[in-house]
Amino acid sequence: MSLNSLDETLAGELDNLQAAGRAKKPERIITGYIPPKGGCGPRYLLQGQNSEFLRLNSNSYLSLSNHPALIEAADEASRKFGVGPGAVRFIDGTFIPHTGLEERIARFTGKPAAKIFNSAYTANCGLALAIGTGTTRWIGDQLNHNSIIRAMRIAGVPSANKAIYKHNDMDDLQRCLDQVGDGIERVVVIFDGIFSMRGDFAPIDRIKEISEKYSPRFKDGVITIVDDSHGIGAYGTTGRGTSEFCGAAPDIIVGTFGKAFGVNGGFVAASKTLIEMVRQKADTYIYTNPLSVADCAAAAKAIDICDGLAGSALLKGLQERTAQFRAGLARLGLESIPGPHPIVPLLVRDTAATHTLVDKLYANGVLVVGLTFPVVPQGEETIRFQINAAHTESDIDSVLDLLSK
Numbered sequence: 001m002s003l004n005s006l007d008e009t010l011a012g013e014l015d016n017l018q019a020a021g022r023a024k025k026p027e028r029i030i031t032g033y034i035p036p037k038g039g040c041g042p043r044y045l046l047q048g049q050n051s052e053f054l055r056l057n058s059n060s061y062l063s064l065s066n067h068p069a070l071i072e073a074a075d076e077a078s079r080k081f082g083v084g085p086g087a088v089r090f091i092d093g094t095f096i097p098h099t100g101l102e103e104r105i106a107r108f109t110g111k112p113a114a115k116i117f118n119s120a121y122t123a124n125c126g127l128a129l130a131i132g133t134g135t136t137r138w139i140g141d142q143l144n145h146n147s148i149i150r151a152m153r154i155a156g157v158p159s160a161n162k163a164i165y166k167h168n169d170m171d172d173l174q175r176c177l178d179q180v181g182d183g184i185e186r187v188v189v190i191f192d193g194i195f196s197m198r199g200d201f202a203p204i205d206r207i208k209e210i211s212e213k214y215s216p217r218f219k220d221g222v223i224t225i226v227d228d229s230h231g232i233g234a235y236g237t238t239g240r241g242t243s244e245f246c247g248a249a250p251d252i253i254v255g256t257f258g259k260a261f262g263v264n265g266g267f268v269a270a271s272k273t274l275i276e277m278v279r280q281k282a283d284t285y286i287y288t289n290p291l292s293v294a295d296c297a298a299a300a301k302a303i304d305i306c307d308g309l310a311g312s313a314l315l316k317g318l319q320e321r322t323a324q325f326r327a328g329l330a331r332l333g334l335e336s337i338p339g340p341h342p343i344v345p346l347l348v349r350d351t352a353a354t355h356t357l358v359d360k361l362y363a364n365g366v367l368v369v370g371l372t373f374p375v376v377p378q379g380e381e382t383i384r385f386q387i388n389a390a391h392t393e394s395d396i397d398s399v400l401d402l403l404s405k
């Protein structure tokens, strides 16, 4: 057997993707990291390019990925325990940095317990497998992340047990709750904390209030889940995320260590019983090796930093640079979506103009991402800028200067 026939079919499908404008471009390859110097934040080298690049497309909001304390923690854990766990968690693949990180993130989120996953993506999939039943109705925001949508499919949720409310539309959420029929014992309202294409946030206080109103109708109540991957570490006065910003805590928090915390991995934080059910039933937790101890130790260190004075300073810097960039866009008369999150969308509203602007920024040493149809609806073509704590005032000014031209 060879792959010739299959390859031929796949090549045709790839051509179709290309023709439909839906194919992803080849990936750029980073070959070097240049630490901050002379009033400039970090710069990156790319394969095949001679110049240095400023990244405004990284989720590492606190810029902790290159922090010496994280690197040292990862290094120390690897030296102590090795670079790989050798097995899945329940076959003696659980090391003290795994449980240490679970305790640390539970404390940080104010929940009794947590389980870590290889990513927030697999955390969402595992959670859906753990708590979904034939009598569970899932209700989600229209703009939820792909991992939540995929989680529903992996958990085999039939379309009759799913409903979608218009983005952040609380009347529509109530409509979805009103429509839940007899026989449903458990309702799950699931939503992103920060919507990654827009930088706006879910009104968690309102979602909680509405969910609590409907809760007595169902045997297991109405459960709220936030996936706060872009909020945790980067949002709220102490970086506790969208719940802190809104002053209301959902029942379950999903998040990532791969964005503000600058490392890798995901988590679910909730009650002790729910987390034990995740351990028993979440296949994406059970049947796969866990994060390396290096990742765990670095992530725990990132939370420590975020929780202390150094973290407050980073968060303050992030907020200042974000405000500087947002004010600059407004001064230039450019359209954005208001809000304090470091995801700052520039609404271009035209596919060709979005590509041109992204290319111009790249030619001038700035990495950003252009979002065009089908990633965003037609007419909402956007350039997504992401600010981080290592950007300097002059970095932001230089990007604004480019945009003004």
Ligand SMILES: Cc1ncc(COP(=O)(O)O)c(C=O)c1O
Pocket (backbone or CB within 6 Å): 118, 119, 120, 121, 122, 145, 147, 192, 193, 196, 227, 228, 229, 230, 255, 256, 257, 258, 265, 266
């Ligand atoms: C809401 C949301 N959930 C999950 C993820 C995936 O995070 P991870 O890289 O940890 O899988 C993302 C990242 O893009 C996200 O925006």
